[in-house]
Amino acid sequence: MATWRAVFPILLRRLVSSGPPGVRRSLNAARLAGAGLAVGGSAVCGALLGTGWEFGRSERLVVRAQKEDANDEAKESQSIRKQRFMQFASLEYEGEHYMTPRDFLFSVMFEQMERKTIARSLKKQDVDAVLTQATKVKPGPHFFRDLGDKGMISYTEYLFLLTILTKPQTGFHMAFKMLDTDGNEQVEKREFFKLQRILGHKAELKTGLGNIPSPEDPSSESSDVNTTLLVHFFGRGGREKLQFSEFYKFMDNLQTEVQEMEFIQFSKGMNFMRKEDFAEWLLFFTDEENNDIYWQNVQSRIPPGESISIEEFKSFYQFMNNLEDFSITMKMFSVANRAVKLAEFKRAVKVATGQELSNNVLETIFKIFDRDGDNCLSHGEFLGVLKNRLHRGLKHVPQQQGFEGYWKCVKRETIKGANEAWKQTGKSPF
Secondary structure (H helix, E strand, O other), rough: OOHHHHHHHHHHHHHHHHOOHHHHHHHHHHHHHHHHHHOHHHHHHHHHHHHHOOEEEOHHHHHHHHHHHHHHHHHHHHHHHHHHHHHHEEEEOOOEEEEOOHHHHHHHHOOOOOOOOOEOOOOHHHHHHHHHHHHHOOOOOOOOEEEEEOEEEEEHHHHHHHHHHHHHHHHHHHHHHHOOOOOOOEEEEHHHHHHHHHHHHHHHOOHHHHHHOOOOOOOOOOOOOOOHHHHHOOOOOOOOEHHHHHHHHHHHHHHHHHHHHHHHHHOOOOOEEEEEHHHHHOOOOOOOOHHHHHHHHHHHOOOOEEEEHHHHHEEEHHHHOOOOHHHHHHHHHOOOOEEOOHHHHHHHHEEEEOOOHHHHHHHHHHHHHHOOOOOOOOOHHHHHHHHHHHOOOOOHHHHHHHHHHHHHHHHHEEEHHHHHHHHHHHOOOO
């Protein structure tokens, strides 16, 4: 009973801080009950934990719950992009969902679909009409916009396209060469499937290379359903070959198209972006607790009317695509316990990414992310914001809403509280 008196305040403290307002009020009332709840702690906590808990040996109890919780988080982490895909996909054919080119653009521009409609079910003649359109639209930085809703993008292709938007193009050239056994800078359709699935799965999975399908794995082959990208690259019959030079242009055009769309979105259609709009674009997908501080910096340090050109915006985008290399450079400053000044930051960008950012952009970044006013960058928080921006918020598992999400949180925080009480008392609370 003494152990429960120790663990119960810990559990309540965790649950009160993490629950929705209604549940927080209930748990606060429970905390005020004090000793009465401590006496009945085992019964109350048994109700909180629900049917997923077995009362046996205490070690088995905690370990099993921790494993279940870890499995839940792993499933959520691996399905987060699938959830986003399903949220925006508006087509269905033979039991599989597909995006239109418009759906894809919206999925990378917006956090969520405002009004989701039922997926349109396609027949074979509809698919044929869609694929015919793919042969008529010319490649270029308006390719997806010109196609609009007349196209089909599979989930694997969605992952692949996301990778193009978040990784430097040099990595694709290396992967292309690995599959180009003839050394002629071109691949066939079957080889492209392997490239697509390998790079697409690297975007989806956060675990090691062992979870990425091997190029020799038969499961790496695509289905028989043709898509807009396959027809665009290999023709209706699938017998044409894809030159790397063509693929490089496709990657460059896709990045340019998304950059232009986002610039138009946040500049409100103007051919320049005000610096406060640039800050809004940077912080759009981040849930950093310091957002209020960043916005105070924008209001107090950036004069009204200052702007950023689309060329500066595109250069910053290219810098973000090399963020992994730049992060290594920033870690050197952390290890040396050195502050990052503007000149050092500019040099680090050039060394790590080969890109140059204008003084106009650099000064804007420092004004936003210099928390202490010492003309030095809070680079850890800045990198966190950039990673969220680059991956459109998909690096983090979305919090589940309602009571289902809350009870998962109850379970997770109860485990933490039990472990904490175990360390403090030396006894299992169960």
